Amino acid sequence: MHDSSSGLSGFMLRLLDILVGRWRELGNAISKLTYEVELIARSSELCERLISIPGIGMLSATALVAAGGDARQFNHARDLAAWIGLVPRQFSTGGKPRLLGVGHRGNSYVRKLLVHGARGVISQLSRSKHQLANWLTELGARVHPNVATVALANKLARIAWAALVKGEIYRSA
Numbered sequence: 001m002h003d004s005s006s007g008l009s010g011f012m013l014r015l016l017d018i019l020v021g022r023w024r025e026l027g028n029a030i031s032k033l034t035y036e037v038e039l040i041a042r043s044s045e046l047c048e049r050l051i052s053i054p055g056i057g058m059l060s061a062t063a064l065v066a067a068g069g070d071a072r073q074f075n076h077a078r079d080l081a082a083w084i085g086l087v088p089r090q091f092s093t094g095g096k097p098r099l100l101g102v103g104h105r106g107n108s109y110v111r112k113l114l115v116h117g118a119r120g121v122i123s124q125l126s127r128s129k130h131q132l133a134n135w136l137t138e139l140g141a142r143v144h145p146n147v148a149t150v151a152l153a154n155k156l157a158r159i160a161w162a163a164l165v166k167g168e169i170y171r172s173a
Contacts, residue, residue: 037062046070052169054125054132055117055156063110070164077158085111086154111153118152131172 006013041047041058050061074080081087085106122145125133132152139148163170 049163049169055121060113071161077161080161081154081157114153118149
């Protein structure tokens with residue numbers, strides 16, 4: 001039994017109907033969960049502060065607050081960035097420290113969200129007159145684009161720490 005209009009068998013058409021139905025169900029479930037995350041982010045003062053930072057959206061903000069709380073347990077912004085895994089590993093011998101690449105330690109989920117957010121910021125800030133745009137332009141002239149992306153993610157984590165600890169929203173100076 002072949003459908004003459006598509007050239008597909010009846011079995012294949014039924015299989016495609018099942019797959020399309022599951023795809024729609026999955027899309028609806030994702031929409032509902034996204035709405036719930038938005039509600040959580042909008043109801044949290046900490047998340048609202050983080051959302052004001054470029055590159056940190058609702059998902060990143062809720063993940064960062066869920067994993068790190070109000071960030072007061074970190075004495076410095078670098079401590080938060082190190083906990084996430086966005087600072088270079090250090091190797092010291094003979095009193096001479098060497099900075100290596102960023103390791104895979106830390107909270108990989110939050111790190112991934114911040115790196116993806118940094119990629120979005122890089123694509124948007126290249127066309128704007130933002131303070132971060134100047135810093136990124138200078139950095140981009142010296143290093144590989146992937147290194148600049150991780151460096152920006154590191155900076156976003158440090159800005160997030162300051163916003164959480166000081167209790168203020170992000171203001172681009």
